[in-house]
Amino acid sequence: MAEEFYLFLSYKGKKLKFKVTSPTDSLGTLMEKLKQLNAFDMPAVDPSGAPINYFFGKIDESGQEIILNPKVGKTEQYLHDYNINNGDSLTIIYEPIAG
Numbered sequence: 001m002a003e004e005f006y007l008f009l010s011y012k013g014k015k016l017k018f019k020v021t022s023p024t025d026s027l028g029t030l031m032e033k034l035k036q037l038n039a040f041d042m043p044a045v046d047p048s049g050a051p052i053n054y055f056f057g058k059i060d061e062s063g064q065e066i067i068l069n070p071k072v073g074k075t076e077q078y079l080h081d082y083n084i085n086n087g088d089s090l091t092i093i094y095e096p097i098a099g
Helices: 027-037
Strands: 005-011 014-020 052-059 065-068 089-096
Touching: 014 027, 027 052, 065 089
Parallel strands: 005 089
Antiparallel strands: 005 014, 052 065, 052 089
16 A cells, blocks of 8 residues: 655645645646645635635745746646655745736
8 A cells, every 4th residue: 555645735824734645646736636625715816806826835955935836838747846755844825817
């Protein structure tokens, strides 16, 4: 049996242990699964009505937060593309889409 895979996520001061049922899912798919759980308050639009994109973020070795882009060009990105391992801590970053 495969080892269970967890990520520790934080968003707006709230922390969550997120079980990743399929570590081979794309980052975009993982974000959609997270939003479906309703574990964090992640509205689809900001107060002005602009749509919001959500991304995973990671603190690199120098202490800088990097955005884990779900796609590079047309290529889907995965946890292994960013060297994300079982038990790693990630943040949720939101960005309103300019209209």
